[in-house]
Amino acid sequence: MLIVLEGCDCCYKSTVAKKLSKELDYKILRGSSFELATGSQDSLYEYCLNLTDHENLIIDRYIYSNLVYATKFPSYTKLGDEQVNNIENKILSKAKLIYLYARPNVIKERLLSRGDQQVNTKDVEPIVKLYNDVIPKSKLHTYSFDTEKYDSDEIVEDIIYLVSEEGS
Numbered sequence: 676m677l678i679v680l681e682g683c684d685c686c687y688k689s690t691v692a693k694k695l696s697k698e699l700d701y702k703i704l705r706g707s708s709f710e711l712a713t714g715s716q717d718s719l720y721e722y723c724l725n726l727t728d729h730e731n732l733i734i735d736r737y738i739y740s741n742l743v744y745a746t747k748f749p750s751y752t753k754l755g756d757e758q759v760n761n762i763e764n765k766i767l768s769k770a771k772l773i774y775l776y777a778r779p780n781v782i783k784e785r786l787l788s789r790g791d792q793q794v795n796t797k798d799v800e801p802i803v804k805l806y807n808d809v810i811p812k813s814k815l816h817t818y819s820f821d822t823e824k825y826d827s828d829e830i831v832e833d834i835i836y837l838v839s840e841e842g843s
Contacts, residue, residue: 676838677727677766679706679734681810682775683802684794685785687827691775692735694831699731699838706737712744712751720758727765738762739772739813743805747798763814771837772815775830777822779803 678695680688692703705711706726711719723738738759745753754762777785782803783796794802810817818837820830 676701676841677729677732677734677770678834678838679737679739679770679772679815680775681736681739681772681806682822683777683782683799683806685782685789686775686777686822687830688735688775690827691773691830691834692733694827695733695834698831698835699733701731701733702729703733703735704729706734707740707744708736712741712753714752716752716754716758719752720754720762723754723758723762724765727762730769739806739809742809743802746805747801767814770815771834771841772810772813772817773830773834774806774810774817774819775822776803776806776819781823 678701680692682688695701696703704726706723711722719741723741726732726734726737738754741752741754742759745751779799782799786794786796786799810819818834820833822830825833
């Protein structure tokens with residue numbers, strides 16, 4: 676099982692990943708980042724494709740974050756439609772996409788209290804809009820959690836249930 680965590684900054688992805696890793700004994704790998712997006716499209720694709728070979732893995736940001744952030748910040752490498760399609764087809768039967776979200780004003784408050792170096796509060800609305808365009812196009816089974824309504828422990832509990840149901 677691959678658990679793909681997606682969503683804007685400050686929506687509990689890393690917190691949920693750490694808690695899931697502890698509960699499920701799954702490794703966590705970064706699937707997309709500003710650092711990974713500074714290389715070539717081929718190297719980014721190869722990296723993302725190699726993640727599909729894993730089992731029992733939590734991917735903290737993946738191809739969907741790449742589509743969002745590389746669109747918002749055009750100096751970063753963006754995967755092509757065919758590359759995204761190939762990756763999705765390879766993990767379709769073994770992955771769950773978990774989309775964590777909140778309203779832009781809540782994300783901005785969280786960003787300000789956390790002190791983020793990569794994303795500015797002025798970027799939040801366009802990033803949320805891009806996620807709202809990208810996530811519904813995914814081929815993967817997608818589960819969405821409003822991080823204003825559910826805390827990280829509740830989200831982890833629900834994800835563990837989803838994963839355990841898959842194994843039953």
